[in-house]
Amino acid sequence: MHSRLGTESPRSSLQVHDADVEMVRSALSGDRAAIDRLVQRLACVPRILAAKNQRLGSQLTREDLLDLVQDVLALVWRKLPGYRGDAALESWIYPFCVLELLNAERRKRLCTRHFKGEPPDEPVAVDPPPREEGFARLYEGLARLSPPQASCIRLRCFQGAPFEEIAERLSIPISTAKTHYYRGMQRLRALLGPFLREVQ
Amino acid sequence: MSSMEREDPALESFLKAAAEEERATLDAARSLQDAPGIELVAGVVRRSFEEQRRRARRRVLLLSAAALVLALGLTARFLLFNRPGQSSTLGDEPVVLLAPVGASAAFSTFTWESTSAAAWFEVVVEDGSAAGVSVTRSGRLSSHTWSSDPQEVSSWPDRIRWEVRAFDASGALLGAASASAWRSP
Numbered sequence: 001m002h003s004r005l006g007t008e009s010p011r012s013s014l015q016v017h018d019a020d021v022e023m024v025r026s027a028l029s030g031d032r033a034a035i036d037r038l039v040q041r042l043a044c045v046p047r048i049l050a051a052k053n054q055r056l057g058s059q060l061t062r063e064d065l066l067d068l069v070q071d072v073l074a075l076v077w078r079k080l081p082g083y084r085g086d087a088a089l090e091s092w093i094y095p096f097c098v099l100e101l102l103n104a105e106r107r108k109r110l111c112t113r114h115f116k117g118e119p120p121d122e123p124v125a126v127d128p129p130p131r132e133e134g135f136a137r138l139y140e141g142l143a144r145l146s147p148p149q150a151s152c153i154r155l156r157c158f159q160g161a162p163f164e165e166i167a168e169r170l171s172i173p174i175s176t177a178k179t180h181y182y183r184g185m186q187r188l189r190a191l192l193g194p195f196l197r198e199v200q
Numbered sequence: 201m202s203s204m205e206r207e208d209p210a211l212e213s214f215l216k217a218a219a220e221e222e223r224a225t226l227d228a229a230r231s232l233q234d235a236p237g238i239e240l241v242a243g244v245v246r247r248s249f250e251e252q253r254r255r256a257r258r259r260v261l262l263l264s265a266a267a268l269v270l271a272l273g274l275t276a277r278f279l280l281f282n283r284p285g286q287s288s289t290l291g292d293e294p295v296v297l298l299a300p301v302g303a304s305a306a307f308s309t310f311t312w313e314s315t316s317a318a319a320w321f322e323v324v325v326e327d328g329s330a331a332g333v334s335v336t337r338s339g340r341l342s343s344h345t346w347s348s349d350p351q352e353v354s355s356w357p358d359r360i361r362w363e364v365r366a367f368d369a370s371g372a373l374l375g376a377a378s379a380s381a382w383r384s385p
Contacts, residue, residue, distance in 0.1 A: 039245050043238055046241065047229035051228035052225050062236045065235075073240075077248040098225075134214065138214065153215070157219060185208060192214075
């Protein structure tokens, strides 16, 4: 069962995501009720940022998070027309939150080092674990794939959907879904290659 | 299985780990009752929406202004170059008809301009109310003006359509232009 904060169940729930797409479209075209619903759903942004910040050792202060919330919301708003419903809205928003949070942490570390007079590339204890940087690279890599490739990989690896369901979801033949998936994985491997070996 | 379809356990397990981290974070986020900035969401979204609407309105206004300028330009061009009765020129070399065009006091003298290296011209006059009914024709003219016989003109219909054809020395048609004219009351 799909929850409101976008925990993806192993099998994607087609209807819920289509409803998300419809809500986003209506909101963008000015439907007041849809905008209200979207506001409620976008409350996931501060929650995801706060939760992720906690999981990464609370490097960012409350004030940092307040700034970040506004930046991420503006970014999400700009990207919303591209939401296709391959994942629940919250799961689609999650990568933006992670990437922006890691960027904010990076900026803060550089700032701290600058004021302490430390060389910028000297490792310090507060650097995020390489696994987190790897996940960020993974999301950046997924964003660089063609939309069908990224959708097939997300549906298969993040939601555990079999190729039959992916094909149905994307209205394409099963063989095409497989081609998109394997080509996407090949490209992702090339994009992540050396970094992937490092974090393993 | 083709070479492209080879499994990549390392990449797949990394993707799985990313998916688990995503699920865990989203679960943790869902359990938070409050979070810094939650009170900002409605304001930011509504501001973004209003800004988007303003931009769209500005775009519509700009497009409307551009369309209006284009329409005005086309109307001005029509009024300047397609006055009642005047037709566009034919051929590569333009012939511009000067008089009589539109409401005219007399049909006695026909004048035109030509930028072409035309060797000679011919004026053809037709009944303006009955297409294809010939009234008269001038014969070869070397100047840019032609005067018809005043007695003959008095028998012409009140509305005429006249055409000037430009020819080169070999007799090939270089271009032509036609216009309508009618006797002013």
